[in-house]
Amino acid sequence: MSTRDWLLADSPTSRLQANVGRAYRVFTALMRNPLSVLGGAIILVLLLTAAFAPWIAPYSAVGQDLANRLMPPSAAHWMGTDELGRDIFSRVVWGSQITLTIVLLVALISAPLGLLIGAIAGYFGGWVDRILMGFTDIFLSLPKLILALAFVAALGPGINNAIIAIAITSWPAYARIARAETLTIRNAEYIQAVQLAGGGPIRLIVQHVLPLCTSSMIIRVTLDMAGVILTAAGLGFIGLGAQPPLPEWGAMISRGRTFILDQWWVATMPGFAIIIVSLGFCFLGDGLRDVLDPKSEGKN
Amino acid sequence: MAAPLLTVENLRVSFPTHTGRVEVVKGLSFTLGRERLGIVGESGSGKSMTGRSILKLIRKPGEVTADMLEFDGVDILSQSEKQMRAIRGARISMVMQDPKFSLNPVMTVGEQIAEALVTHQKLPRRDVQARIIEMLHAVRINDPERVAKLYPHEVSGGMGQRIMIAMMLIPEPELLIADEPTSALDVSVQAQVLDIIDELVRNKGMGLILISHDLNLVSRYCDRILVMNGGRVVEECAAGQLENAQHPYTRGLLAAMPVINETRDELPVLDRTQWAGT
Amino acid sequence: MAIDQQSATPEPAPGAASRRIVRGFSTGGGFVLTLFLTFLGLLAITFFIGRVIPIDPVLAVVGDRATQEQYDVAKIAMGLDQPLWMQFISYVGNVFTGDLGMSVSTGRPVIEDLSRFFPATFEMATLGILIGCAIGIPLGVTAAARQGSWLDQAIRVVGLLGYSVPAFWLGLVGLALFYARLRWVGGPGRLDIFYDGLVEPVTGMILIDSLLRGEIDIFWNAVSHIILPAAVLGFFSLAYIARMTRSFMLDQLSQEFVTTARVKGVPERVVIWRHAFNPIRVPLITVIGLSYAGLLEGSVMIETVFSWPGIGNYLTTALLNADMNAVLGATLVIGAVFIVINKISDVLYRVLDPRAR
Numbered sequence A: 001m002s003t004r005d006w007l008l009a010d011s012p013t014s015r016l017q018a019n020v021g022r023a024y025r026v027f028t029a030l031m032r033n034p035l036s037v038l039g040g041a042i043i044l045v046l047l048l049t050a051a052f053a054p055w056i057a058p059y060s061a062v063g064q065d066l067a068n069r070l071m072p073p074s075a076a077h078w079m080g081t082d083e084l085g086r087d088i089f090s091r092v093v094w095g096s097q098i099t100l101t102i103v104l105l106v107a108l109i110s111a112p113l114g115l116l117i118g119a120i121a122g123y124f125g126g127w128v129d130r131i132l133m134g135f136t137d138i139f140l141s142l143p144k145l146i147l148a149l150a151f152v153a154a155l156g157p158g159i160n161n162a163i164i165a166i167a168i169t170s171w172p173a174y175a176r177i178a179r180a181e182t183l184t185i186r187n188a189e190y191i192q193a194v195q196l197a198g199g200g201p202i203r204l205i206v207q208h209v210l211p212l213c214t215s216s217m218i219i220r221v222t223l224d225m226a227g228v229i230l231t232a233a234g235l236g237f238i239g240l241g242a243q244p245p246l247p248e249w250g251a252m253i254s255r256g257r258t259f260i261l262d263q264w265w266v267a268t269m270p271g272f273a274i275i276i277v278s279l280g281f282c283f284l285g286d287g288l289r290d291v292l293d294p295k296s297e298g299k300n
Numbered sequence B: 001m002a003a004p005l006l007t008v009e010n011l012r013v014s015f016p017t018h019t020g021r022v023e024v025v026k027g028l029s030f031t032l033g034r035e036r037l038g039i040v041g042e043s044g045s046g047k048s049m050t051g052r053s054i055l056k057l058i059r060k061p062g063e064v065t066a067d068m069l070e071f072d073g074v075d076i077l078s079q080s081e082k083q084m085r086a087i088r089g090a091r092i093s094m095v096m097q098d099p100k101f102s103l104n105p106v107m108t109v110g111e112q113i114a115e116a117l118v119t120h121q122k123l124p125r126r127d128v129q130a131r132i133i134e135m136l137h138a139v140r141i142n143d144p145e146r147v148a149k150l151y152p153h154e155v156s157g158g159m160g161q162r163i164m165i166a167m168m169l170i171p172e173p174e175l176l177i178a179d180e181p182t183s184a185l186d187v188s189v190q191a192q193v194l195d196i197i198d199e200l201v202r203n204k205g206m207g208l209i210l211i212s213h214d215l216n217l218v219s220r221y222c223d224r225i226l227v228m229n230g231g232r233v234v235e236e237c238a239a240g241q242l243e244n245a246q247h248p249y250t251r252g253l254l255a256a257m258p259v260i261n262e263t264r265d266e267l268p269v270l271d272r273t274q275w276a277g278t
Numbered sequence C: 001m002a003i004d005q006q007s008a009t010p011e012p013a014p015g016a017a018s019r020r021i022v023r024g025f026s027t028g029g030g031f032v033l034t035l036f037l038t039f040l041g042l043l044a045i046t047f048f049i050g051r052v053i054p055i056d057p058v059l060a061v062v063g064d065r066a067t068q069e070q071y072d073v074a075k076i077a078m079g080l081d082q083p084l085w086m087q088f089i090s091y092v093g094n095v096f097t098g099d100l101g102m103s104v105s106t107g108r109p110v111i112e113d114l115s116r117f118f119p120a121t122f123e124m125a126t127l128g129i130l131i132g133c134a135i136g137i138p139l140g141v142t143a144a145a146r147q148g149s150w151l152d153q154a155i156r157v158v159g160l161l162g163y164s165v166p167a168f169w170l171g172l173v174g175l176a177l178f179y180a181r182l183r184w185v186g187g188p189g190r191l192d193i194f195y196d197g198l199v200e201p202v203t204g205m206i207l208i209d210s211l212l213r214g215e216i217d218i219f220w221n222a223v224s225h226i227i228l229p230a231a232v233l234g235f236f237s238l239a240y241i242a243r244m245t246r247s248f249m250l251d252q253l254s255q256e257f258v259t260t261a262r263v264k265g266v267p268e269r270v271v272i273w274r275h276a277f278n279p280i281r282v283p284l285i286t287v288i289g290l291s292y293a294g295l296l297e298g299s300v301m302i303e304t305v306f307s308w309p310g311i312g313n314y315l316t317t318a319l320l321n322a323d324m325n326a327v328l329g330a331t332l333v334i335g336a337v338f339i340v341i342n343k344i345s346d347v348l349y350r351v352l353d354p355r356a357r
């Protein structure tokens, strides 16, 4: 039996085979959509850039060279230099590490938080549900960026606080999803069977509810990443996120603002990086949604 | 009989899927005069696609071909979209399955019927109103003035389907295609709706194609019957001659029809192996 | 940034959150109660941000250059010797009587500052949403009507760009191109310097005030200044509105009653606008409302870039000066506008849709 047959078997013989087979099917379906391939490639490039930044970047991110300040793009400096003579391309490359860190940490904080709150609300129902979801809905009906700004103002500027603030404003959407999924299976017979067999709520939530939420969560988190990147860059631009001399893209644009009329490249170049990476997440998220949850967008 | 109203020869409808183009109607042929033709077959056998190709309603990825698809001397397949609009509604019309979905939810009943009429005839407003009331009367709606002001969600299923019929017949077409017109309705109003269709079609001397999965019903309201299975016609006969049907699929359908005052230990099941591969 | 609080997926129907709140609490009371509870939730959040998170909220208010004496006075004045729930109640009471505290950076009551800066934001966001609707709706309808065409693909990409382009960056690039290079539009600010202060504020919106005074020169100057920031905001709302319109339209076009209309022989233009578009007008109102609220949020970034004297600029200035009263006041106002717009679109939904009546 070939590997492909094993992967696509109609009746897998083990849980591992079923899971791997499903992942393979999702992967092949994704590969058929050119935009999701492009999105995936962009994310891959982002990962590689972040991992190999020291080897890719031709200059240091912070090394100043005042003799060469505000040089336009050239062979030596592909994206030009900034007001301290730093190579913008190198800073963009190093900045990918910051962007990746922000995105990963926000996802790692907010998604589990939302999952947990939603699953608890859905599982217990009644007053627990009403209070948790009332709270979630209030958060959802408020502007995210403004809330994040207010949180950072209270916590103090800096990249860690920015991450916390963005995570605090991101969890409610995930709580909604987790609650909906939990409700659909709460009364399923196999759940009752597990309960009869003495499975406690924690075991049930972790082993049975959470796995069911993963595909909708993955779609949602991927699509939200563009928003997270933009919010983080916005905080950096206002001066509340990553602080100089960190090569955070939003903060770099903020520095370039002063020179926008004459040295346009200083502010423009990091913007392209933000756009490309955000688009990458959008493309991939869109493609994932088409594959994993085809009915949610009104096409086909 | 003079020249037929509708001639269909070797009609094929196909759709692209990941495994290539799939034909869902595979070479259908029939002719229709000013008579009542029934098309029966199980769900998915291609009945609706047949009805929709006659109106040229199958859209983009779907493809329709035929050696001949002629309505009253007009070659349907060569008509432009604009020319088709003059035929749709005015000359060929269609009643669909479920009035819940086939009526526009945010237009009143009267507006929707009026639209069907004024699309094809320019009439003064008062005449339009009078025609609507008259037509609603014809489908046995007692207080047409009130009903015309209602929204579709405010009327029952049976009333909705009668409104649909009124809307489709008001421009006085020559051919009506009724695609499972009663499948979504309560059993209690099914006969009423079919009686109305039958009466109007006969009075106006129209042609009717009644599509259904219910052989019993079709044999009651039609002159001639086409049995479809898997995109093909497997049997064609006059309604009275059903008991002489040859094809095992038709015989299977007949055997499955319940008969009053009968007790069977086991309900018969279609044995598909008999005609597999035909 | 304008729209990024609505993630790229159209699936959670806009306004759905507020509708859920309504449903969740409607058993316990009516519309006013839910509105009140939502405001209370907002207040709880701003209270939490202002009084609980900061290690020393007094310091956050008076700043670290204050003397010990000022510090003590402020502490008593803020009621920080009281238990937390008492503090919250008096906070709610203050807010409902319009007392948002003093701004340390301007030295005026926050509420006064906010009402002074609000018209500029309102003017820009309103023009932005008008641009967004005027372009976004026809684009979305056309994309759906020609699903799969190059136009549809292009609109899809524009829609995704709306989620991927930082608003502040687009504003900067716009300034560099249309102001510095091409000289098509005015620069930052609401007017050229020599027109500044010539028009006495009546509504606070310069476009309207200058017309009221018959100052046509000033009006056109104001137009040349507002058009770029409004167009940038408009881009974000048009991306979102076009995407949602397309998705709603595709949904409608696959409905059986659209086929009914075609069976009747109705022209395609009528099928699209009367049969497919009319039923989505009501959900579109919700989308537009949400997008409008999103523009108020997006204006924070845009106003910073364009030195636009609105609430967003006020908020960022306050943020950088750690002027917490001003920050929370602006957050409260923008949050309240959000909630009210949500509620209004919710009510409109019920009033306008025959199925919901």
Ligand SMILES: Nc1ncnc2c1ncn2[C@@H]1O[C@H](COP(=O)(O)OP(=O)(O)O)[C@@H](O)[C@H]1O
Pocket: B015, B016, B024, B041, B042, B043, B044, B045, B046, B047, B048, B049, B050, B062
């Ligand atoms: N857009 C489509 N793409 C692919 N297959 C389709 C499409 N529309 C219908 N079909 C297939 O065509 C077949 C015939 O459908 P239909 O004519 O609606 O059957 P019925 O006899 O129940 O009315 C079905 O098997 C259906 O799956």
Ligand SMILES: [Mg+2]
Pocket: B047, B048, B179, B180
């Ligand atoms: Mg059918």
